[in-house]
Amino acid sequence: MNLGVAGGLFAAMLALMALRVPIWAAMFVPGALGYAWLSGPDPLLAFLKGLAFARFSIYDLSVVPLFLLMGQLATQGGLSAGLFRAAAAFVGHWRGGLAQASVLASAAFGSVCGSSVATAATISQVALPEMRRYRYDGGFATATLAAGGTLGILIPPSVVLVLYAILAEQNIARLFAAALIPGVLAAALYCVAIALFMRVRPQLGPPDARMPMRRRLEVLAGVVPVTAIFVIVLGGIYGGVFTATEAAAIGVLLTALAGFAARQLTPRRLGRALLATAQTTGAIFMIFIGADMLNAALALTQMPAQVADLIAHVDLSPVVVVVAVLLFYIVLGGVMDELSMLLLTLPVVFPAVMQLPLFGLGLEDKALWFGVLLLTVVNIGLIAPPMGLNVYVVAMQARDVPVARTYRYVFVFLAADALRLALLVALPVLSLWLVQFVR
Amino acid sequence: MRRLLDALATTLALVGGALLVAVSVATVVSVAGRWVAGQPITGDIELVQLAVAAAIALFLPYCQLHRSHLVVDFFTARSSGPVQRRLDAAGSMLAGAVFFVLAWRAGVAVSDMRSASETTMVLGIPLWIPYAAMVPGLALAGLAGVMQPFQARTRAGAAP
Numbered sequence: 001m002n003l004g005v006a007g008g009l010f011a012a013m014l015a016l017m018a019l020r021v022p023i024w025a026a027m028f029v030p031g032a033l034g035y036a037w038l039s040g041p042d043p044l045l046a047f048l049k050g051l052a053f054a055r056f057s058i059y060d061l062s063v064v065p066l067f068l069l070m071g072q073l074a075t076q077g078g079l080s081a082g083l084f085r086a087a088a089a090f091v092g093h094w095r096g097g098l099a100q101a102s103v104l105a106s107a108a109f110g111s112v113c114g115s116s117v118a119t120a121a122t123i124s125q126v127a128l129p130e131m132r133r134y135r136y137d138g139g140f141a142t143a144t145l146a147a148g149g150t151l152g153i154l155i156p157p158s159v160v161l162v163l164y165a166i167l168a169e170q171n172i173a174r175l176f177a178a179a180l181i182p183g184v185l186a187a188a189l190y191c192v193a194i195a196l197f198m199r200v201r202p203q204l205g206p207p208d209a210r211m212p213m214r215r216r217l218e219v220l221a222g223v224v225p226v227t228a229i230f231v232i233v234l235g236g237i238y239g240g241v242f243t244a245t246e247a248a249a250i251g252v253l254l255t256a257l258a259g260f261a262a263r264q265l266t267p268r269r270l271g272r273a274l275l276a277t278a279q280t281t282g283a284i285f286m287i288f289i290g291a292d293m294l295n296a297a298l299a300l301t302q303m304p305a306q307v308a309d310l311i312a313h314v315d316l317s318p319v320v321v322v323v324a325v326l327l328f329y330i331v332l333g334g335v336m337d338e339l340s341m342l343l344l345t346l347p348v349v350f351p352a353v354m355q356l357p358l359f360g361l362g363l364e365d366k367a368l369w370f371g372v373l374l375l376t377v378v379n380i381g382l383i384a385p386p387m388g389l390n391v392y393v394v395a396m397q398a399r400d401v402p403v404a405r406t407y408r409y410v411f412v413f414l415a416a417d418a419l420r421l422a423l424l425v426a427l428p429v430l431s432l433w434l435v436q437f438v439r
Numbered sequence: 440m441r442r443l444l445d446a447l448a449t450t451l452a453l454v455g456g457a458l459l460v461a462v463s464v465a466t467v468v469s470v471a472g473r474w475v476a477g478q479p480i481t482g483d484i485e486l487v488q489l490a491v492a493a494a495i496a497l498f499l500p501y502c503q504l505h506r507s508h509l510v511v512d513f514f515t516a517r518s519s520g521p522v523q524r525r526l527d528a529a530g531s532m533l534a535g536a537v538f539f540v541l542a543w544r545a546g547v548a549v550s551d552m553r554s555a556s557e558t559t560m561v562l563g564i565p566l567w568i569p570y571a572a573m574v575p576g577l578a579l580a581g582l583a584g585v586m587q588p589f590q591a592r593t594r595a596g597a598a599p
Binding site for chain 1: 452455460462463469489492496498499501502508523526530531533541545548551573
């Protein structure tokens with residue numbers, strides 16, 4: 001009976017989503033109706049009184065708007081242009097080199113920005129015109145930028161990891177440490193994938209002129225601000241000098257200072273950064289509210305406990321179970337956004353996975369490793385068809401390139417992602433080695 | 440009406456943004472105080488919580504007005520423009536209705552907190568104040584949602 005209610009709630013949610021109801025409301029409305037159905041209207045009204053404030057005022061989540069603001073200040077402060085120019089100076093003369101430079105610039109930008117959408121948008125602004133000028137194929141350029149943008153969340157700081165840290169009750173500094181080597185690996189594999197693909201289709205990414213070494217060193221000055229911010233902010237988090245929220249606050253001020261010093265950040269652009277932060281922050285926190293409501297209703301059915309029991313006691317080898325869970329997420333991510341997906345499923349999936357014996361890992365190691373795997377799944381969902389959010393973000397800046405043409409070349413990067421996911425599953429040490437140095 | 444709503448939403452969002460900047464400055468001062476004088480700002484964590492919560496609520500009308508909330512358009516990508524617009528209008532009105540309910544319940548919470556005179560743990564700030572800070576943002580977001588069908592403007596969303 002209650003399982004039927006749970007199924008009905010999911011079906012209603014998916015139906016509303018299909019009808020273009022904003023995702024948060026598509027979760028909220030069935031959740032509220034289900035809650036009232038199972039426990040009566042008065043408990044629902046009492047629950048709603050505290051819902052918004054309770055969710056908005058969680059200290060560990062305060063870091064999310066601050067990191068988003070930091071990323072927007074870096075965008076409006078023109079920090080991305082210096083990164084791309086420096087990367088292009090070193091590798092631009094290779095075939096596909098400007099694409100690799102975009103990946104490297106995205107990785108560097110991702111080290112001060114926790115959002116993949118912001119990274120994809122800002123690097124596109126500087127890299128897309130350059131690639132088009134050198135007659136790069138439009139679809140190949142946009143696919144590169146969409147994939148490169150995911151480095152915004154793959155390389156700490158990462159909004160997705162902040163959420164995971166809260167859902168899984170893990171230390172954010174250690175999670176950021178766990179994600180660093182896999183993030184660098186992602187950037188390296190993207191560059192390798194581009195180089196290999198250029199052997200098959202050399203005409204898609206013509207080379208730029210080679211730059212003399214002295215000129216290269218001059219351009220390198222453009223990476224100084226971002227490097228300094230990264231060292232102070234992430235170094236401070238890793239070294240346990242300050243909490244993630246404190247680090248984000250320091251990052252906000254440093255990034256603003258760097259923007260003002262470069263005479264890029266004007267009051268007008270500061271306003272733009274604030275409004276863009278408002279948009280992403282509002283969108284993320286309403287998804288929280290929607291997922292909270294639906295989760296509260298689902299918890300009243302017995303469904304979460306039963307599914308968790310099922311996963312924990314399925315008669316398969318534990319690693320196969322983990323791989324099956326990841327594949328399930330990749331498929332589900334095709335029709336849902338990744339954030340809601342994790343918020344709705346992790347309360348069930350996480351405890352179940354923690355019960356599995358995996359490579360003899362301790363509980364914390366297992367949680368950190370699984371977090372890095374989920375991050376990779378989210379990254380795949382952001383570029384994979386049919387609903388690759390990053391692909392659409394880049395498409396807005398390259399209106400002459402049809403989305404289908406971008407998807408044609410995205411597979412190059414998906415292949416690199418699949419290889420990385422396999423490596424990360426098979427070798428937990430890639431995620432866990434760095435963690436030992438954090439406090 | 441449309442213009443007034445837009446101006447009001449933008450103002451609230453900028454105030455929210457300014458709150459975030461203020462939170463950053465206060466946090467940095469607190470960290471510096473801890474290092475230099477061994478004495479952080481009392482209740483700094485509480486201040487961050489309250490200010491950030493208020494900022495998020497203030498962001499919501501702008502967010503709603505500029506269609507920043509994520510929508511799945513996979514299933515309707517092939518339907519015609521008018522069909523999509525009608526569905527979007529219905530979706531916005533539904534979202535607006537939910538915002539109104541949330542604003543109403545937060546308003547009820549304000550009077551509850553006032554009669555119970557609950558305060559925060561460290562600073563003893565009356566709890567009805569931060570609850571009251573939720574109400575304008577939620578209510579205006581509700582208004583923006585139900586007004587959406589009467590304006591033609593599209594903006595793409597944003598997410599993690």
